[in-house]
Amino acid sequence: xxxxxxxxxxxTVSMLASFGLIAVYVFEGDAQLEGTFLxxxxxxxxxxFVLWAATLHTEPVTEERExxxxxxxxxxxxxxxxxxxxxxxxxxxxxxxxxxxxxxAIPALSLGPRPGESLFKxxxxxxxxxxxxxxxxxxxxxxxxxxxxxxxxxxxxDAADAQTLILRVDPNLLELxxxxxxxxxxxxxxxxxxxxxxxxxxxxYRAESHELLCPCHQSTFDVLRGAEPTFGxxxxxxxxxxxxxxxxxxxxxxGDFSEPVGPGFWNLDSDG
Amino acid sequence: xxxxxxxxxxxxVVLLAAPxxxxxxxxxxxxxxxxxxxxxxxxxxxxxxxxxPSLQNxxxxxxxxxxxxxxxxxxxxxxxxxxxxxxxSNDEIxxxxxxxxxxxxxxxxxxxxxxxxxxxxxxxxxxxxxxxxENCAACHGATANGGAAGAGxxxxxxxxxxxxxxxxxxxxxPGEMPKFSFDEAERNAVVAYVRYLQTEDAPGGADIGGIGxxxxxxxxxxxxxxxxxxxxxxxGSKVLGKGEG
Amino acid sequence: MAEQVSVKPLKWLDERLGVATWARRSLKKVFPDHWSFxxxxxxxxxxxxxxxxxxxxxxxxxxxxxxxxxxxxxxxLHGQEVSAAYESVLRISFEVRAGLVMRQIHHWAALVFMAxxxxxxxxxxxxxxxxxxxxxxxxxxxxxxxxxxxxGFTGYSLPDDLLSGTGLRIAYSVLISxxxxxxxxxxxxxxxxFPTEGIISRLFVLHVMLLPGLIIGAISAHLAILWRQKxxxxxxxxxxxxxxxxxxxxxxxVFKSTGLMLLTAGVLALMGGLVQINPVWHYGPFDAARxxxxxxxxxxxxxxxxxxxxxxxxxxxxxxxxxxxxxxxxVVMPGLAFTSMALWPFIEQRITKDREVHHLLDxxxxxxxxxxxxxxxxxxxxxxxxxxGNDVLAITFGVQVEAVTNVLRLAIFLVxxxxxxxxxxxxxxxxxxxxxxxxxxxxIRLGRNxxxxxxxxx
Numbered sequence: 001x002x003x004x005x006x007x008x009x010x011x012t013v014s015m016l017a018s019f020g021l022i023a024v025y026v027f028e029g030d031a032q033l034e035g036t037f038l039x040x041x042x043x044x045x046x047x048x049f050v051l052w053a054a055t056l057h058t059e060p061v062t063e064e065r066e067x068x069x070x071x072x073x074x075x076x077x078x079x080x081x082x083x084x085x086x087x088x089x090x091x092x093x094x095x096x097x098x099x100x101x102x103x104x105a106i107p108a109l110s111l112g113p114r115p116g117e118s119l120f121k122x123x124x125x126x127x128x129x130x131x132x133x134x135x136x137x138x139x140x141x142x143x144x145x146x147x148x149x150x151x152x153x154x155x156x157x158d159a160a161d162a163q164t165l166i167l168r169v170d171p172n173l174l175e176l177x178x179x180x181x182x183x184x185x186x187x188x189x190x191x192x193x194x195x196x197x198x199x200x201x202x203x204x205y206r207a208e209s210h211e212l213l214c215p216c217h218q219s220t221f222d223v224l225r226g227a228e229p230t231f232g233x234x235x236x237x238x239x240x241x242x243x244x245x246x247x248x249x250x251x252x253x254x255g256d257f258s259e260p261v262g263p264g265f266w267n268l269d270s271d272g
Numbered sequence: 273x274x275x276x277x278x279x280x281x282x283x284x285v286v287l288l289a290a291p292x293x294x295x296x297x298x299x300x301x302x303x304x305x306x307x308x309x310x311x312x313x314x315x316x317x318x319x320x321x322x323x324x325p326s327l328q329n330x331x332x333x334x335x336x337x338x339x340x341x342x343x344x345x346x347x348x349x350x351x352x353x354x355x356x357x358x359x360x361s362n363d364e365i366x367x368x369x370x371x372x373x374x375x376x377x378x379x380x381x382x383x384x385x386x387x388x389x390x391x392x393x394x395x396x397x398x399x400x401x402x403x404x405x406e407n408c409a410a411c412h413g414a415t416a417n418g419g420a421a422g423a424g425x426x427x428x429x430x431x432x433x434x435x436x437x438x439x440x441x442x443x444x445x446p447g448e449m450p451k452f453s454f455d456e457a458e459r460n461a462v463v464a465y466v467r468y469l470q471t472e473d474a475p476g477g478a479d480i481g482g483i484g485x486x487x488x489x490x491x492x493x494x495x496x497x498x499x500x501x502x503x504x505x506x507x508g509s510k511v512l513g514k515g516e517g
Numbered sequence: 518m519a520e521q522v523s524v525k526p527l528k529w530l531d532e533r534l535g536v537a538t539w540a541r542r543s544l545k546k547v548f549p550d551h552w553s554f555x556x557x558x559x560x561x562x563x564x565x566x567x568x569x570x571x572x573x574x575x576x577x578x579x580x581x582x583x584x585x586x587x588x589x590x591x592x593x594l595h596g597q598e599v600s601a602a603y604e605s606v607l608r609i610s611f612e613v614r615a616g617l618v619m620r621q622i623h624h625w626a627a628l629v630f631m632a633x634x635x636x637x638x639x640x641x642x643x644x645x646x647x648x649x650x651x652x653x654x655x656x657x658x659x660x661x662x663x664x665x666x667x668x669g670f671t672g673y674s675l676p677d678d679l680l681s682g683t684g685l686r687i688a689y690s691v692l693i694s695x696x697x698x699x700x701x702x703x704x705x706x707x708x709x710x711f712p713t714e715g716i717i718s719r720l721f722v723l724h725v726m727l728l729p730g731l732i733i734g735a736i737s738a739h740l741a742i743l744w745r746q747k748x749x750x751x752x753x754x755x756x757x758x759x760x761x762x763x764x765x766x767x768x769x770x771v772f773k774s775t776g777l778m779l780l781t782a783g784v785l786a787l788m789g790g791l792v793q794i795n796p797v798w799h800y801g802p803f804d805a806a807r808x809x810x811x812x813x814x815x816x817x818x819x820x821x822x823x824x825x826x827x828x829x830x831x832x833x834x835x836x837x838x839x840x841x842x843x844x845x846x847x848v849v850m851p852g853l854a855f856t857s858m859a860l861w862p863f864i865e866q867r868i869t870k871d872r873e874v875h876h877l878l879d880x881x882x883x884x885x886x887x888x889x890x891x892x893x894x895x896x897x898x899x900x901x902x903x904x905x906g907n908d909v910l911a912i913t914f915g916v917q918v919e920a921v922t923n924v925l926r927l928a929i930f931l932v933x934x935x936x937x938x939x940x941x942x943x944x945x946x947x948x949x950x951x952x953x954x955x956x957x958x959x960x961i962r963l964g965r966n967x968x969x970x971x972x973x974x975x
Binding site: 133142143144145146147148149150167201203204205206207208209211213215218220231 | 406409410411419421422423425427445447448449450451452453
């Protein structure tokens with residue numbers, strides 16, 4: 001039938017326009033092209049439907065005007081016959097509809113950036129000075145034994161993923177992993193403040209037992225042993241910040257944390 | 273004053289007066305008091321024993337805090353210290369504190385932190401709020417009602433703490449509490465904010481514990497859905513009125 | 518005379534809409550009489566109150582993360598940089614007339630709303646009211662429970678205080694734990710790496726537009742289906758599978774429901790005025806590096822929080838890929854729970870092979886296995902909810918928080934199992950007796966007779 005081929009043509013045009021829309025969106029996007037493709041995709045489907053309707057040739061039906069709510073469902077016979085013969089058109093319709101749905105769903109990607117590298121690194125860079133929450137750089141002499149303090153890299157006090165706890169403990173008690181022995185000059189250790197379980201700030205410090213505890217789910221970390229977890233649901237240690245004392249006596253980081261900070265994700269162990 | 277309190281006070285007076293009566297001739301010195309009540313754990317000259325740490329560098333602030341808040345003397349060396357009525361009179365505490373402060377092993381050694389001055393005039397409450405939420409709220413709670421710090425350690429409620437107690441605690445870090453290197457203004461501000469939390473009234477009504485959603489959930493179930501379920505039962509049952517059927 | 522006046526507009530309307538027959542039939546619609554059938558109405562009325570108080574709050578709330586300097590009447594926050602959202606909540610609490618009471622009624626209504634949904638769902642479950650032909654309405658109900666959870670969570674997060682920020686952070690961590698797509702999901706939902714500025718306005722749109730719209734739609738369908746299918750009833754002297762025995766919608770049911778609606782509003786107003794809830798001024802503005810303890814969500818999220826707290830440290834690796842611990846308690850467990858709950862009518866049909874239509878309710882004791890299973894499930898979630906407050910329990914009872922956690926880690930297996938067995942036993946015992954704990958026994962009246970004895974009076 002000639003009309004059927006016409007309908008198929010319009011459905012195909014619609015589908016191609018939807019693919020075009022996806023392509024435009026993925027490659028930067030352009031309002032005129034997006035509008036054009038969307039318009040063609042929708043109108044193509046619309047014209048197809050209108051043409052299809054014209055071929056259905058159903059007889060006019062009479063329905064009584066009074067008491068419509070007295071008619072119980074079930075005795076109305078649906079004549080599906082004119083619809084069932086066109087398997088090809090149905091398939092094309094499904095294809096065009098699916099492509100349009102995909103094209104319409106794709107802008108959801110605008111909701112957020114791709115994670116990319118951001119989960120693997122923080123604002124800490126080699127040589128970055130440790131500053132307190134007011135932005136004042138800290139000397140090793142500012143850190144009294146038994147204290148705990150939140151620090152950030154200089155100039156990055158708002159960098160949430162760089163928040164670090166520094167604590168000063170007796171260097172003789174420290175049992176850090178062998179490759180990190182130099183990371184705690186004069187007993188000043190720094191750990192990411194973001195819990196490796198569900199990301200809460202690990203705000204509690206028990207000074208006598210040298211343990212950090214997260215108030216959200218009670219994950220507990222041993223400060224003396226590289227912040228290995230000792231209780232609660234966290235399974236990974238808090239990442240450690242490599243610290244040294246520069247020539248002027250200021251505390252500086254020698255690089256980023258030992259591992260990606262915060263809660264776990266599937267490719268955390270890869271190199272980003 | 274309740275009768276129980278009157279009785280307790282009277283008992284306290286008798287107990288305190290009894291030793292005073294015996295040794296009226298010579299008032300006990302700080303050292304006498306220390307050796308009588310503290311040395312069994314902290315050792316002669318505060319050198320420390322297996323039951324208690326050395327006090328030779330602990331300083332006046334620590335001794336003052338522990339004695340004035342009744343945390344010391346402690347009967348069970350393994351127990352967490354808690355606020356109790358002090359075991360000594362103010363004069364006696366001053367004597368012991370002076371003695372402990374003098375215990376530095378050599379004249380050149382530091383003798384710990386002195387008792388801080390607390391001056392709440394002219395502090396900015398808002399600074400205190402910021403310092404408190406940044407440093408104290410994780411353990412003591414946003415409303416200073418206390419919290420669990422794990423391993424049986426309890427961050428106590430601060431609602432009974434005197435301004436000087438709070439100031440001293442931030443300096444000495446008693447028990448599991450870390451020390452905080454606040455300057456004087458910061459310390460006064462935090463003290464003022466704790467004071468504010470102690471005295472402010474709850475604008476929203478009864479403050480059901482002030483520890484967040486847990487008591488709120490209990491109230492929602494017991495009072496809210498509880499009373500409404502009873503209402504349903506009354507409406508749906510034949511208790512109200514005779515009904516027809 | 519008065520009747521003439523009141524009938525006239527109705528007649529006018531009927532001439533145009535032709536609904537008189539339908540309306541007359543509707544007013545006579547029969548509602549079976551049992552107090553527990555009213556529980557679902559509490560949820561409906563709570564939702565109405567949430568809508569009304571919510572509209573009021575929306576007039577003053579600013580869904581904006583822009584930093585502003587607070588200079589309102591609450592001195593402990595004077596001069597601090599807070600988000601515009603948080604500042605507007607403080608303004609509602611301290612400056613807007615009736616703002617605080619509205620905010621508190623709204624929050625209490627949310628807590629009671631969720632509680633009433635749970636109570637209503639338990640009534641449906643234990644009496645088998647979800648059986649054919651009511652499977653669709655059961656699934657709609659589960660959908661409403663989920664939507665309610667969404668409403669609660671988004672609403673809890675809007676004030677942008679320290680406590681709600683902590684809740685968002687945990688939600689982000691759970692999202693990011695999903696294998697393969699987690700980081701993408703989390704970044705799409707939050708607009709980047711936590712914390713993001715855009716999240717407040719997104720939550721706001723969900724909370725005041727999308728979710729309430731869906732809830733209104735779902736409630737309408739829920740009630741329409743109820744209306745169409747007619748209410749279930751307990752078997753009685755007259756009540757059978759083929760009839761509905763009860764009171765007419767008008768006037769009895771309308772008066773009862775109106776009374777219950779006003780009582781619900783009254784209780785919530787009393788709570789909103791007399792009991793403080795969520796004092797956001799204490800928690801302070803959100804700051805990514807701060808946290809206050811104890812940190813809990815509202816009670817209806819407590820079971821998820823508890824699952825996160827109880828789950829052992831069990832990050833494991835499969836082919837070198839990390840499956841973080843929070844994935845199981847945070848995604849898998851709730852996923853399974855809601856799927857099996859939604860599909861329960863069909864699961865039960867498979868077990869019992871019973872595909873008949875049921876309009877008569879089960880007495881819970883008569884289907885002992887279902888009642889026992891329901892009790893086990895309830896206890897499972899109860900233990901999880903308690904675990905969500907393990908630190909508060911530890912303070913309250915003066916024990917170690919680790920001990921509470923370890924005890925609950927055992928209890929999560931033992932208590933539901935034991936509770937189920939005990940319930941099963943109680944049901945079978947009750948089946949053999951005529952004991953009805955909630956029904957009043959008919960009164961027997963005695964009168965003195967002339968011989969000095971007693972006779973039963975009619």
